[in-house]
Amino acid sequence: MTKYAALDVSMEQTAICVVDENGRKVAEGKVPTDPDAISDWLTGKGGEIERIGMETGPLAVWLWNELTKRGLSIVCLDARHANAALSMMPNKTDRHDAAGLAQIVRTGWFKEVRIKSHGAYVARALLSARDLLVGVRGKIENEIRGLLKTFGVMFGKKVGGFARRAEEIVSGELVAAPEIKAIVETMMEARRSIIERIKVLDARVRAAAKQNAMARLFMTAPGVGAVIALSVASTYDDASRFRRSSSAGAYLGLTPRRYESGEVSRNGRVSKRGDKLTRTHLYEAANVILTRQVGFSSLKAWGLRIAKGAGFKKAKVAVARKLAVILHAMWKTKEPFRYAAAAA
Template sequence: MKHYVGLDVSVKETSVCIVDETGRICRDRKVVTHPDDLIALLRDTQWHFERIGLEAGPLSQWLYEGLARAGFPVICIETRHAKAFLKAQPNKTDRNDAGGIAQMMRVHLFRPVHVKTLTSQKRRALLTARMLLQGKAIAIENDIRGLLRNFGLKVGMVGAVKYEERICELVEGVSDLAEIVEPLLAARRKLREEFARLDHKARTEAKIDPVCRRLMTVPGVGPIVSLAYMATIDIPARFRTSRGVGAVLGLTPIVKQSGESNRIGRVSLCGDGMLRSYLYEAAQTLLTRVTKWSWLRAWAMNVAKRRGAQKAIIALARRLAVILHRVWSDGSEFRWTREASTAIAA
């Protein structure tokens, strides 16, 4: 008889529910959230597991890798689908959620989620840490601006390099303010130093990677965008067509249809927000800063004339996602002329 398992993961403990092919609960218990403890519970000759399901979450990649390495048929499922299924239960408990996931595995009512490779996970961690340091540094800079504005001291337009010099110039002669601002400047200085270190590491890794170098042949795409694209997409072959990448990244409009009503709304904003923001910045750079002519820029300019600059940038971001996937899959480089780019046009 076949058996199916549902895992409801929390930080300390994981609820495990095993059901047979008729839906009868065979085992229901909690274990410590660790791959070894789960393997010890599931490794029993009386079970013949068909599918083992767990929701996508912070610990899912770690648990998935441990169970898959042990030879179990583990599947990571999409969180929104699991939430919609489990919402039908009147009482939400860890035990009920594990049982619900087990039933989802039994009736095959789930959508699997791709679990990234270890290399992509490390690259993602690097980019996340880089963005975190940059965001904290900018937040401190804005807070200093607000503090000084209360005393009529306006920082004005100044870059990151000369920011500290400008602040010291404003508080010169005001000892009380200088004592308050100095710790903030020291924290901001340390954040900027560590950000520069991680930024250099990310850019160096992108420049030595052959796939990243090919992706950077697309106008507007730099080392950070190419590295983020590789870390997010991970395996290009998991997409049947390049057009599917735009929808996965939340760059396609939402369609709401009911009877005679058919409304097309804004972009869905589903998927990876970091890569979506990077693609938006790349599209904005291509449309406003890149001066070299290309068929892609000409296409975006025509869209801007018809629909406006904002919609043109979003459409260009989606098309960049499609082109980058095709360049990666084909092992080719970006073609600047329209005739040569027919093979990779979206």
């Protein structure tokens, strides 16, 4: 008798349900969220199981790796797809969710999510930490600008950067306001500390990109530095996961939504599905390609033609999608960026 199982994972406990090929429940229960406890329960009460499923979530990577090491055939289900089916149940409980997931696994009506390599998740953690600190730095700068406006001090722009302009204001316009001066100095000290931490992470990003052969290859493309190259390499993880390079754009949410029903047929905005951080990095690379003096290429010429008709914003999105496709093709062929044929 073929059996299928599913896990509804939470921080403390995991609900498990096992069904047969006809959808009848064979066993169900709850165990602590621990790979050994889950494996022992499935081996003891489930027996030989064809496939085990669980939704994507904060613990999915850890549990998938640990349960795979223990010889269990486990797949990770796209949470959006699973939620569409589970939302039909009138009562939501962990027990019912596990039973519903087991039926999804049995029927095969799910989209499997790929669990990437350990190195890809390490690179992603590094890039996410850097992105967080860069965001904090921006928030501090905006807070200082807004605080000074309240007291009639316009920050403006000055040659030499943010720090130099802030020092001018502290030593000049805020001399008569010691309370505000102390606040701004404290925030500037926090900003300096954040910048030092960003520099440390930048050095680690450059070192990681230097050790990654694909990241070095990606950096031959215009607008692609160490951060963007490592971001794309860690997101793709394996060139063979996409049969066609054109799928890379859709995977990163850079292709338009499509809606068709009866006589209605229209294209919407880009889906914005997939990895937001890598999508943002590719958009930044597209901005560099279109607006800065980088080596002229067919890709840039193609983007400028789109910008002339549809505007720079749409052109940047289009170039970002094309760049995602090109980088994947570079990975498959192991060839550097070709400036003359980039848009072929």
